[in-house]
Amino acid sequence: MENKKILLIDADSLLYYEMNAKSLEEATANIDKRIDSMLKAAGATSYAGFLTLGKCFRYNIGNKCVYDNAPYKYNRKGGVRPIIFYALKEYLQQEPYSFIALKGLEADDAVGIYAQIAKDEGYTPTVCSPDKDVLLQIVGKHYNYQKAAFVTTSKVSAEKFLWKQTITGDSTDGVPGIQGVGPKTADKLLETSNSSFESAQIAVTEYIKKYGLREGITRFAETFNLVYILRSEDEGTRITALPHISTLLTSKPIPNVETSNDFSDTEWT
Numbered sequence: 001m002e003n004k005k006i007l008l009i010d011a012d013s014l015l016y017y018e019m020n021a022k023s024l025e026e027a028t029a030n031i032d033k034r035i036d037s038m039l040k041a042a043g044a045t046s047y048a049g050f051l052t053l054g055k056c057f058r059y060n061i062g063n064k065c066v067y068d069n070a071p072y073k074y075n076r077k078g079g080v081r082p083i084i085f086y087a088l089k090e091y092l093q094q095e096p097y098s099f100i101a102l103k104g105l106e107a108d109d110a111v112g113i114y115a116q117i118a119k120d121e122g123y124t125p126t127v128c129s130p131d132k133d134v135l136l137q138i139v140g141k142h143y144n145y146q147k148a149a150f151v152t153t154s155k156v157s158a159e160k161f162l163w164k165q166t167i168t169g170d171s172t173d174g175v176p177g178i179q180g181v182g183p184k185t186a187d188k189l190l191e192t193s194n195s196s197f198e199s200a201q202i203a204v205t206e207y208i209k210k211y212g213l214r215e216g217i218t219r220f221a222e223t224f225n226l227v228y229i230l231r232s233e234d235e236g237t238r239i240t241a242l243p244h245i246s247t248l249l250t251s252k253p254i255p256n257v258e259t260s261n262d263f264s265d266t267e268w269t
Contacts, residue, residue, distance in 0.1 A: 004122060006249060007038055007047035007143075008114050010129035011092055011099050012107040015051075019085035027084050028091055032256040035097075038145055039254070042126040048248040049099030050110035051089060057104045057239050058173075061225050067215060072226060074174045096252035104239040109230040112138045116232050117245050126150075133170070136161040137229045160190055163199035165227040166220070167206060175226045178210050178219075 014031050021027035039047060058072045092099040102110050111127050115138055118125040127138055130146035139158045142151040167186040169177020181189075189206060193199040203224075208216035236242050 003043075003045050005042060005044040005046075005124045005126070006118060007042055007044045008111045008118065008125050008127050009035065009038065009047060009049035009099070010107045010111050010127070010131055010134055011049040011051050013130050013145075014092070015085050015088050018088060019082045021084060024084055024087050027088055029256040031088065031092070032254050034145060036254040036257040037148070038126075038128050038143055041148070041150075042128075042143055044126065046249045046251045048114065048245070048250070049092060049097060050107040050114075051092060051099055051101040052106045053089075053101035054103070056106045056109070058106070058226055061222065067211075067219055067222075072174060076174070096250065096255070098248075098250060100243070100248060102236075102240050102242070105230070105236065108134050109236070109239075112229045112231040113233060113236040113242065114245055114248070115140055117242075120233075121245055123245070133165075133227075133229055137165075138231060159196040159199060160193075162228065163190060163193075163196070163203050166203045166224045169223055170227050173226070175223055177223055178206055180210075181206065 014034060017034075018027035018030050021030065035047070035049075039045065061072065091097075093101075100110075101107075105113075108129075108131060111129060111134060115125050115127050119140070124141075126141050126143050127134060128143045128145055129135060130144050135142050135144060135151055136153060137158050139153055139155050142153060143149075144151055164183065164186045165177075167178055167181055167189065168183055169175040189202055190199055193202060204217065204220045207220040210216060211219055230236055230239075233242060
């Protein structure tokens with residue numbers, strides 16, 4: 001029987017893990033071992049990986065925000081990344097990996113979109129990422145390769161996290177949310193909600209209370225569109241063309257996997 005278990009890898013995080021390695025050889029070997037360990041943990045033989053190249057659609061949203069003029073991810077440190085970072089990005093786009101970047105999408109969106117496509121095509125996907133947005137917004141089975149641990153995200157918990165982020169914003173990406181409202185307050189506001197619709201009503205009501213009707217609704221919509229990770233083929237095709245999943249999957253052997261390293265204690269921020 002064909003093994004329908006596949007990995008969908010957020011490969012951006014791999015670059016950040018290894019960009020400060022002592023050499024390119026060390027960095028590529030570590031990436032190879034990480035991917036091999038993901039395959040073994042999930043019992044999968046096929047995989048596809050996604051990278052971010054250039055600016056995604058959220059920069060257009062951020063630049064058009066009416067009330068907050070700071071661009072999307074304005075708070076990220078600037079400067080040139082180590083040359084290994086760019087060499088690794090090239091490495092992952094070549095054989096045997098052939099990871100891809102989809103114009104206008106972040107890797108987060110790509111794994112979210114293809115997780116649903118994979119299910120529709122009869123695959124059993126495991127999304128591999130240490131990113132909290134992916135882990136907590138995308139429904140299904142995840143492998144957090146920072147902690148070497150599986151996480152299953154339900155529809156209910158994913159919706160709660162989305163609306164919590166809509167209320168609080170995302171400081172990591174420079175998305176403000178409702179001023180003065182933190183995670184604990186957001187949890188308390190949402191604890192009585194029994195549906196995604198009710199959570200949306202709570203969120204927009206809090207925005208209106210803080211900023212008034214027009215500004216509140218505008219801020220609510222802007223924040224939602226910035227924190228929401230795409231998760232369907234229809235959403236993806238509004239941004240860019242999507243290759244068929246069968247053209248992205250590979251079962252080619254992973255190089256440099258004679259030994260196995262434990263990466264579970266690697267710090268990720």
